[in-house]
């Protein structure tokens with residue numbers, strides 16, 4: 001539910017809900033298709049299903065908490081991005097959103113490329129069978145070992161982020177006797193989050209080489225000076241959970257401006273630009289993200305126009321959606337343990353996971369929806385807060401939610417849109433084993449990342 005819908009006026013802290021919340025939905029049993037994976041539905045018994053399998057059977061077989069991922073939806077989203085961008089552009093899935101070998105196989109089969117930003121992500125990408133040429137390696141402080149491994153593996157692009165790294169990649173390419181493709185990560189002075197973007201103000205960050213400050217142009221000069229480096233293009237990434245194209249418009253204009261200066265100064269037209277990821281998804285019914293077709297059209301128009309103005313051939317465009325592909329495809333299933341009504345305030349519903357499996361609410365004030373999933377209910381709505389089992393009062397999964405007033409211990413709750421940045425950011429806080437990821441398709445469910453066990457955790461503890 002939207003907290004931006006609050007009427008103006010003083011708020012009495014976070015815990016006094018009266019009059020500050022949008023009305024409950026007319027029917028709590030209805031699942032808004034915007035926020036749920038495509039095959040999710042409520043069956044005639046009232047139980048939520050995904051990929052044709054009911055949550056009660058899933059909880060029985062795989063336990064809770066667990067992430068259930070709709071494989072058909074994941075593949076459909078890959079195809080939609082691929083088709084929207086066509087053969088003159090590339091789609092790189094951002095592996096940090098969620099990566100496993102099964103995911104890498106799906107990406108490979110659906111024709112996507114893959115971004116990694118650590119040795120661990122690179123290992124997973126290669127183990128899953130992604131051809132190295134289709135991998136791009138990111139990060140503002142890649143280790144020398146990571147760079148050497150990436151070069152030896154034949155990674156298609158290393159996105160260099162500092163002067164030191166240009167020398168390190170050049171040295172690794174020399175040692176391996178190869179010419180390494182690189183892009184330069186440029187700070188364009190744009191930061192975009194959700195519905196707002198700020199231009200010119202955001203030079204103050206750790207990523208990239210500054211366009212305005214001239215370090216990007218200097219990085220181009222140094223890179224071109226190394227025979228072992230093949231400068232393929234420029235890269236920018238402006239933020240996350242973005243809903244409109246105006247930030248991309250400014251960043252594309254600035255990146256193309258640098259392409260034109262590079263042509264004027266060095267006589268080369270770089271063949272690629274990467275505009276990054278950050279495309280938003282619907283976490284709640286209030287969010288209205290654009291689809292890949294609209295995004296591709298807008299980006300093509302923006303880049304085409306800017307190149308025409310600059311008298312440049314249109315470079316090959318690439319984008320890097322992470323959240324927009326995997327985010328909507330999964331929900332987290334929890335079991336309710338305790339229910340505490342606080343009269344005049346709200347009801348705290350405690351589940352068997354929390355900030356160890358979804359840190360986004362605590363970290364970013366992220367909003368989520370939630371549904372009673374094991375059954376339908378005709379009870380009236382109650383204002384609830386879904387909280388975890390960790391030793392932290394900020395351990396909140398869903399800050400503001402309406403649940404049926406008869407929600408109680410043993411019920412299963414599903415929190416949608418947890419495919420991105422939940423399992424990948426999960427922790428072992430309170431020595432909690434991390435939940436499994438289960439892929440569901442065509443009436444079959446299979447574990448793709450197994451649940452950790454206490455033995456796994458104890459094995460790390462060598463006394």
Ligand SMILES: *Cc1c(COP(=O)(O)O)cnc(C)c1O
Pocket residue numbers: 094096097115138237239240241276277278279320321322323324420
């Ligand atoms: C995080 C990141 C992405 C993906 O962001 P999403 O919000 O998941 O789309 C893409 N590119 C780069 C360089 C990133 O750092």
